[in-house]
Every structure is written in C-alpha cells, then in structure tokens.
Amino acid sequence: MTLHVHGLSAERSGQIILHPTNVDFKPGERVGLVGASGSGKSTLGHELVDALRAQGASVAHVPQSPDEALDPLRSMAFHWREAERALGLAPDDARRTLLFKALQIERGDLRRRPWGWSRGMQQRFVIAMALIGTPDLLVMDEPTSALDPVVAAGTMDLLDDYLKDRQTALLLITHDLGLAARRVARLIVMDAGRIVEDAPTEAFLASPKTRVAKSLCAHRNWLELPC
Numbered sequence: 001m002t003l004h005v006h007g008l009s010a011e012r013s014g015q016i017i018l019h020p021t022n023v024d025f026k027p028g029e030r031v032g033l034v035g036a037s038g039s040g041k042s043t044l045g046h047e048l049v050d051a052l053r054a055q056g057a058s059v060a061h062v063p064q065s066p067d068e069a070l071d072p073l074r075s076m077a078f079h080w081r082e083a084e085r086a087l088g089l090a091p092d093d094a095r096r097t098l099l100f101k102a103l104q105i106e107r108g109d110l111r112r113r114p115w116g117w118s119r120g121m122q123q124r125f126v127i128a129m130a131l132i133g134t135p136d137l138l139v140m141d142e143p144t145s146a147l148d149p150v151v152a153a154g155t156m157d158l159l160d161d162y163l164k165d166r167q168t169a170l171l172l173i174t175h176d177l178g179l180a181a182r183r184v185a186r187l188i189v190m191d192a193g194r195i196v197e198d199a200p201t202e203a204f205l206a207s208p209k210t211r212v213a214k215s216l217c218a219h220r221n222w223l224e225l226p227c
C-alpha cells in the first residue's frame with residue numbers, strides 16, 4: 001500500500017515550525033530525512049506518524065534513546081507483552097524468537113529490567129518491539145546516535161537484512177548524511193520547517209541543488225564513514 005499524507009503542518013508558540021508538507025512512501029521504500037538541527041525533522045516525523053495512524057495505517061516509531069521507550073521499573077518481558085497488547089495481538093513465542101534472532105538479542109534475559117541489558121541491546125529490543133505488528137512504515141528518529149559507531153552500524157545492518165524483501169517502508173531521520181546515504185534509496189532534506197529537496201540518493205549526492213543540500217554534502221565525507 002502506498003502511503004500518502006497531504007498538508008502536514010505544525011505551529012508552536014505562534015510560530016510555524018512545519019510549513020504545509022506532502023509526503024509519500026512506496027511499500028518497502030527506504031527514505032532518509034536529513035537537515036540541520038532544528039530544521040523540523042522530528043516535528044515532521046511526529047506529525048507523519050499521527051496523520052498516517054489517523055488514516056488507519058500501521059506505523060511504528062523508534063525514538064532516539066531507548067530510555068524514551070522503556071520504563072526502568074518494568075521487566076523486558078512486560079514491555080514486550082504490552083507492545084503485543086497495544087496491537088491487539090496474542091503472545092506468540094515464534095514471532096518473538098524470529099525478531100530476537102533478527103536483531104541478535106536472543107541472549108537477553110526477559111526477566112531483567114532495561115538496565116540489565118546494554119544500551120545497544122536495549123535499542124535493538126526497541127526496534128524488535130516496533131516490528132511486532134509488521135508495520136506499513138517504521139519511523140526511526142536518530143535511532144543509533146546514542147550507540148558507539150560499531151554497534152550502530154551492526155544494528156542498522158541487522159535491520160537492513162530483516163526489512164529486505166518485506167513491505168515495511170522506512171523513514172530514517174538523522175542529521176548524519178553519511179549514515180543515511182548508505183541506508184536509503186531516497187533522501188529528503190529539510191530546512192527551516194520545509195522540505196527543500198527530495199531525490200534518489202545517488203542523484204542527490206551527485207548534484208545537490210539547494211544551498212542546504214550542498215552544504216550537507218560538502219561537510220560530510222560520507223564515503224569514509226562506517227555506518
């Protein structure tokens with residue numbers, strides 16, 4: 001199913017922080033959303049999630065830090081069960097085993113609380129949780145910025161493998177063009193609450209059109225980066 005939202009916008013304290021914006025995703029499409037800090041990436045991500053859910057689409061959101069998704073007082077088993085319950089799904093050990101294998105967290109002890117797992121494992125758990133309902137779209141907002149580069153790259157590799165041949169589209173929000181360029185087929189660039197460029201990754205890198213896109217390309221040695 002192609003996802004399409006029209007006229008997303010946001011205003012805070014009397015200021016327009018997201019100007020009217022249209023976005024679409026083909027099934028399984030991988031899209032990066034890049035731009036300077038404060039350009040409106042997270043705002044667009046949140047508005048998109050709300051608008052698509054209101055249309056009845058299944059959309060999962062992975063925040064920057066696992067702290068935002070995990071309650072330190074609850075066991076990992078509790079979090080998993082709650083995620084299933086929120087989706088109206090019965091517990092399914094086979095589904096959990098498949099996702100745990102895909103994200104390589106089979107060794108994690110579900111009886112422990114989040115602090116019993118490393119940060120990298122916690123974030124993989126959160127990504128696995130987001131995939132329980134086989135969403136139409138997975139929105140990841142700086143999903144690996146709190147992880148060391150090796151763990152971050154490994155996590156993105158596992159996610160790439162899992163999403164391959166699946167219909168779940170991905171929106172990867174990041175200020176890191178190096179990360180996005182390696183992972184997505186299409187790049188959207190934001191500046192001051194507006195989408196200023198939307199192009200296939202290769203075309204974008206070969207000839208960025210706007211000042212912001214040129215500056216992002218110039219300041220990121222994206223071929224050298226590990227993830």
Ligand SMILES: Nc1ncnc2c1ncn2[C@@H]1O[C@H](COP(=O)(O)OP(=O)(O)OP(=O)(O)O)[C@@H](O)[C@H]1O
Nearest residue numbers: 012013017035036037038039040041042043044175
């Ligand atoms: N509640 C709010 N009140 C006023 N301004 C806000 C509010 N929330 C966000 N903004 C402003 O909206 C703009 C966009 O914020 P947003 O968090 O979407 O940017 P971002 O591109 O995700 O930045 P970052 O890369 O730092 O995460 C920023 O200038 C921010 O200061």
Ligand SMILES: [Mg+2]
Nearest residue numbers: 041042043141
């Ligand atoms: Mg943000």
